[in-house]
Amino acid sequence: MLGWRLWRQISRYTVHILENPIHRRIVGQAAPPLPFMLECAMLFLVPVIMLPAIVFTSAVYGVRWATLISQSIAREQVTGRFDLLALTPNGSFGSAWVMACGAIQRTGMLYVLETPFSWLLRGFLMLIVFTSVAIFSLDVTFNNQTDAIIISIYTFAILMCALLIDHVHSVGLSVMIGLLAPTYTTRTADAGLLALTVYTMLQLTTYAVVGLFGFAVLPDLLVALLVSPMIRTLLLPIVRVVLLFTVRELVVIYLWTLVQQQYHAEKQDVNAVDLPATTVRIG
Numbered sequence: 001m002l003g004w005r006l007w008r009q010i011s012r013y014t015v016h017i018l019e020n021p022i023h024r025r026i027v028g029q030a031a032p033p034l035p036f037m038l039e040c041a042m043l044f045l046v047p048v049i050m051l052p053a054i055v056f057t058s059a060v061y062g063v064r065w066a067t068l069i070s071q072s073i074a075r076e077q078v079t080g081r082f083d084l085l086a087l088t089p090n091g092s093f094g095s096a097w098v099m100a101c102g103a104i105q106r107t108g109m110l111y112v113l114e115t116p117f118s119w120l121l122r123g124f125l126m127l128i129v130f131t132s133v134a135i136f137s138l139d140v141t142f143n144n145q146t147d148a149i150i151i152s153i154y155t156f157a158i159l160m161c162a163l164l165i166d167h168v169h170s171v172g173l174s175v176m177i178g179l180l181a182p183t184y185t186t187r188t189a190d191a192g193l194l195a196l197t198v199y200t201m202l203q204l205t206t207y208a209v210v211g212l213f214g215f216a217v218l219p220d221l222l223v224a225l226l227v228s229p230m231i232r233t234l235l236l237p238i239v240r241v242v243l244l245f246t247v248r249e250l251v252v253i254y255l256w257t258l259v260q261q262q263y264h265a266e267k268q269d270v271n272a273v274d275l276p277a278t279t280v281r282i283g
Helices: 002-012 023-030 037-057 057-079 081-085 090-109 109-113 116-139 145-183 188-224 229-262 267-271
Strands: none
Touching: 002 090, 002 145, 002 229, 023 267, 057 090, 057 109, 057 145, 057 188, 081 090, 090 109, 090 145, 090 188, 116 145, 145 188, 145 229
16 A cells, blocks of 8 residues: 555654754745645635535645645755755655655644544544435435444444545645656746646546546446345445545556656665655656
8 A cells, every 4th residue: 555655654754854954954944835826716715615625634735735845846956956965865766755754744734634633623524514415325214223323323434434545645645746746847836836736636536536436337336236225335335435545546656656767766765765666667
């Protein structure tokens, strides 16, 4: 599970990273402002996406993380410091990775999002959303109230698993996009805008694919296979979560391979940050 390993390395901050001068430099820098287009979009969309933004907080903050990482690396490239960092034992990949971790830590939001209170808040909001629509989403008649309660708890637990998967992969996706954007453009503003655009498109595409197959195609498929309503009720949430995990994991694996290619990372460079090296080359 590459997405899980990326998230662990980003969130736990090993001593190797914390004591790195590059990390301290990035953490101490003032965060660049948000792109003007993002500020305008947030101004108009906040009333519409307020509740989804609170529930899927990690995916929303991933926009900021991807933008900040790409701008931090691009800024070092513009000044010529990144070329010097590439000559250090960390190399270009190791230096970029340390900068990415520092950029995320600078915001402080990853730590906040992973506090017990944050998870309780999102779980409570998820419970409100779930209990509001559950009666319309379950197409099975229960024999008694106990069965309905058990199915509700079961489905809610699956939804929380989906929320955890979304959090883990959103962190990894934001880092991958943040690392890749500066390799295609050296201007700080362009790198931030590119990261913003690609990250948003990938997130929306993932949700669209999972929503289409998980909520439109899959139920009809199970009906066509003559699966009983009770089995469908139990099976659909699990299959949807597995679909979400699979799609996200494939995207992260592809981007991780592309990152290693763009930074010409060798196996020992990747292993230095305790992450798996991908042997597949793209192109």
